[in-house]
Amino acid sequence: MTGRHSLEFFAATSGPARPGTAQPLMAEPTGLEPTSVVVIGGGIAGLVTAWEVARAGRAVTLFEATSSVGGCIARHRVADLDLDAGAESFAIATRAVLDLIDDLGLSSRVVSPNPAGAWVRHARGSAPLPTDSLLGIPAHPLAGDVRRVLGPIGATRAALDLLLPRRVGGTAATLGGMVTRRMGRTVVKRLVEPVAGGVYSTDPDELELDSAQPALRAAVSRTGSLATAVRRLRATSARPGSAVAGLTGGLYTLVEALRADLERLGGLVLTDTAVRAAAQAADGWRVLVGDDQVGADDVVLAVPGADISRILALVDVDVPPTAAVTNTVRLVTLVVEHPALDAHPRGTGILVSRHASGVAAKALTHATAKWAWLAQAAGPGRHVLRLSYGRGDDDLPSDLVGTALRDASVLLGVDLDRSHLIDSDVIGWTSALPRPQPGHRAAMATLKGQIAQQPGLHLTGSMVDGTGLAAVITGARTAATRLLSVTTQADGPRPADR
Structure with a gap:
């Protein structure tokens, strides 16, 4: 049976799924052993979720379409050096990443970068990036390193933020909109735009504020100014000093340790294995992998939005267009x-x-x-x-x-x-x-609500949890906790454990 015919047979035997309704599929999976949990996607979100599930004693199989796991955390060899091929540091404003590193026994390898810090290049020249800032937003607009970038007029305009009513910028949809209204366009062009471009690969005027920094709007409302909000948010950092840290040997060693421990716990990791579809069955879920199917009690999606639409083509879930941006x-x-x-x-x-x-x-x-x-x-x-x-x-x-x-x-x-x-x-x-544009956060909340209506279906990853290693790890661990909580509350043995 060819892959195309296999997919047609899968669709024909399943029928359209409805929330809370099991749909008939093939009587038994073929070729692949049934498992308790299937995780689709081997990026950091999928790996962490699978690892947490395995730590709880559940049988888990992770499918990754490419030849390696880790997603944007990977390695390559250049000039006989093993180097990070993607992310090479992580934010330490929260303990999310540090806690995972602790759990994997890698704490002794955490290192801080050179305190010299980075520079910024704008239309008027180059200068050191102000040290006390968040996404380029200065915590002290009149500080010397800020004036060096903004100039006296730009710095004075930024400092007016401290005098403006707290409601100014409160309804801004984008990061650029908030900063413009409170601190002026010079701050956006010379500080926020290059930082946001480096982190999110998009313009701050198109970047949804609540996706980029979920706590910032509320912090401005509480403190009365953007600069004070930045100071308060930075003060809650898990470690003083630099806002980021890394691992000796490269950040990719985190992924390698995570996979090794997942497999030690009995988790099965299959790379070069693309999942084509998933649908509800009478006793859980069926996942189409190549020409085979695997049965599972729970399915976790940890893939980009475009892949979710394809995999859930047989499930009553509407994936919003913003998910594929x-x-x-x-x-x-x-x-x-x-x-x-x-x-x-x-x-x-x-x-x-x-x-x-x-x-x-x-x-x-x-x-x-x-x-x-x-x-x-x-x-x-x-x-x-x-x-x-x-x-x-x-x-x-x-x-x-x-x-x-x-x-x-x-x-x-x-x-x-x-x-x-x-x-x-x-x-x-x-x-x-x-690339979270205005409306993205609300659309993802709606999507998560639809997913929650499908028993045994779960969603995690940067698309719904936010950009950055800390946000992704937090989201993955939360997804695993919810999955395991539902399992604990269920009556009777799980189908895959019978």
Whole structure:
């Protein structure tokens, strides 16, 4: 039976699902053993959910369509160095990531970056990024490092935030709208826009405020100003000092430890295995994998929005269009040798405003300046530079390595060409980064409500839980807790455990 006919048979035998109604499928799954829980998607959300389920003693099978798990946390080898191919640090405003690291026994490997910090490049030049800020929003608008970026007029306008009525900006839908009304456009163009572009690959005027920073609106309402709200939110950070941390050896080691412990607990991880559809059955769920089906009591979706629509084509769930709005990002890694880079001319890197001319990159990380362990691994004179491209609405250059060398020269003030290049690699991330526009949060709440009406169906991931490792881990652990709570309350044995 071909895959196409298998899918048609699956659909024909299932019929349209209705909330709370089991639909008939094939009498027995073929080829794959039934399991208690199926997790679809092997990114960090899927891995954490599966791991929590396995820790609770449930049988779990995780399906990942690509050749590796971890999603945007991955590794690649460049110039004989094992490097992060995606995310290389995590926010420490909450303990979400640190708690997971503790649970996996990796606490001794947590490291802080070089305190020199990053720079920002805008239309008028480059300057160190103010240290006391949140998404570029300054906590102290008249501080010297803020005035250096904004200029005296821009800084004075930003400081008016402290005098404005607390209701100003309270109804703003976007991050850019809130900051503009309270601190002015100069703050948006020179600070918030390059930071938001680096984190979310989108313009702050299109970025939904409540998705980017869910606590910010309420904090402004409580404190009366945006600057004070930023100070309060930063004061709750899990660790003082830098707002981020990393792991010695690379953040990808977190994924490797997570998978290893999941498998130690009996969890089954199948890569290069795409799930084609899922539907309710008389005794739980059936999941179509290739030409086979696997039975399960619970199904967890931890995939991009476009995949959810396809997988749940037989289920009474309407996936909103905003779920499929994602970004394409390219990360160029350069390993170069140039003595001028030993001085770390732009600290740990530089965030680039879209209004800055002559540069296509949206950010550059001087990784060997940022992480002491990596500088030691690279050896004297060798430097690792990471440049990212793609803001959601622009075309990517065809020769990314050549473009990255030119951009690095401009951003770092050091002439770099192919004679300085030891090795390079280009990694593409497609449909992995949601772009939350106004209305996204409400649409995701509606989607989660529909999913909750389907017994045994669960949803997690950055699309619904928010961008950033902390938000994704929190969402995954919450999804696992709910799944296990429903199981505990159910009467009688679970079908897959009989």
